[in-house]
Amino acid sequence: MSRIKVGDQVIILQGKDRGKVGKVIERIPGKDKLVVEGINIAKRHVRARKRGQDSGIIEREAPLSVSKVMIVCPRCGKRTRIGVRVSGDSLEEREKLRICKKCGEGID
Numbered sequence: 177m178s179r180i181k182v183g184d185q186v187i188i189l190q191g192k193d194r195g196k197v198g199k200v201i202e203r204i205p206g207k208d209k210l211v212v213e214g215i216n217i218a219k220r221h222v223r224a225r226k227r228g229q230d231s232g233i234i235e236r237e238a239p240l241s242v243s244k245v246m247i248v249c250p251r252c253g254k255r256t257r258i259g260v261r262v263s264g265d266s267l268e269e270r271e272k273l274r275i276c277k278k279c280g281e282g283i284d
């Protein structure tokens with residue numbers, strides 16, 4: 177289970193975009209996949225569905241596996257794993273905060 181969320185900066189660990197950093201723009205529900213802005217661009221041929229629409233090739237980010245990325249900490253700028261800190265005293269107020277395992281600062 178990944179704790180990466182939309183809006184996080186991630187670094188790509190594998191594949192043709194290895195070493196690049198981008199922002200998560202979408203999570204694929206039910207799958208451990210996400211879409212990162214400007215990463216894993218795939219060309220797709222599209223056919224015009226409506227009159228006036230162009231057919232041709234569009235370039236769009238394809239989802240990639242969360243195992244191929246690591247979050248980049250917004251505080252210390254290092255690639256890191258995410259830890260969890262529980263805050264609040266009562267059960268109702270209890271909240272899970274994501275923290276950077278490198279610097280210990282909160283990520284959200």
Ligand SMILES: [Zn+2]
Pocket residue numbers: 249250251252253254256276277278279280281
């Ligand atoms: Zn950090």
